[in-house]
Amino acid sequence: MKKSETLKRIAIDMDEVMADSVAEHLARYNRDYDDNITKADLHGKWIWDVVSLDRHPRLEEYLRSDDFFDVLEVMADAPRVLRLLQQHYEVFIASAAMEVPTSFNAKYRWLERHFPTIPATNIVFCGDKSILRADYLIDDNPRQLRRFSGTGILYDAPHNVAVTDFRRVHNWLEIESLFLGKE
């Protein structure tokens, strides 16, 4: 019997689910523009809604710089819980990398370094996540979850606090509890 016929499949987003991209984005912005914005200031908003892109053009540059995705911190508990998930589910990583085509190599390196148990066959760089055939998608972006055909799980992020149409998880311990029945 093929593995894919027996195990449920979970697709997992990278940015703001596995990798703390908001922390690094804010750190670079605060350093360059001598400001002190925190995640709490982003409540219900994207960073672009809080500081104007016109007056802070480097905000976009950060995402395109070669080293941005290389240095991102791993979300707490993610490597351990992901390895456990792999024992009971088929796990795919699905990043909307097409939004920042310069990020392909750094994202791939980052996954190799921090999540070495994920085979290359199970990594997907895409744009519109409606293309994913999976039972679950864990993502911070409600727009992607609404397009997804399976069950969407919303990973808590400052910009999505007002979203109510998906089951919400706040961290990887809650992912562990939800999918592996642990408290």
Added chain:
Amino acid sequence: MKKSETLKRIAIDMDEVMADSVAEHLARYNRDYDDNITKADLHGKWIWDVVSLDRHPRLEEYLRSDDFFDVLEVMADAPRVLRLLQQHYEVFIASAAMEVPTSFNAKYRWLERHFPTIPATNIVFCGDKSILRADYLIDDNPRQLRRFSGTGILYDAPHNVAVTDFRRVHNWLEIESLFLGKE
């Protein structure tokens, strides 16, 4: 009504379907090793089955070189037929790019240059194509078609001549005929 609810979705492989990678692979091999292998010599085989990789180590290097995917010829009629397909179907490009992670940037540039009507949202770099949610997949690789959950269409290639379990198309005119009812 959303487009995705009304239109059937076709996923299309890049190498050996949109891009003539075998021609370039053979050209580089013949040049470097002073040989004269043609596509006809590959009947039923991959290039690795015809010339030993041990004695011709550059065979693998070609695929990893920065310029390999940049210079590939476009398959005849592909741009015109693809634009027509986009009027009647949702078209996604799905490349098993994870097999050669150094190819991401060149593959993306190649698509931008030769198929500018494909939005970045509809490009997928993956490994195992069972992750694709689409009605059809046009691919030269029977292994990928067997994993795919929709209807597989086999694009004719030297290595797959013995495969009989999929509808076969030999060129883009046959794709046009099959999906758009033109002879």
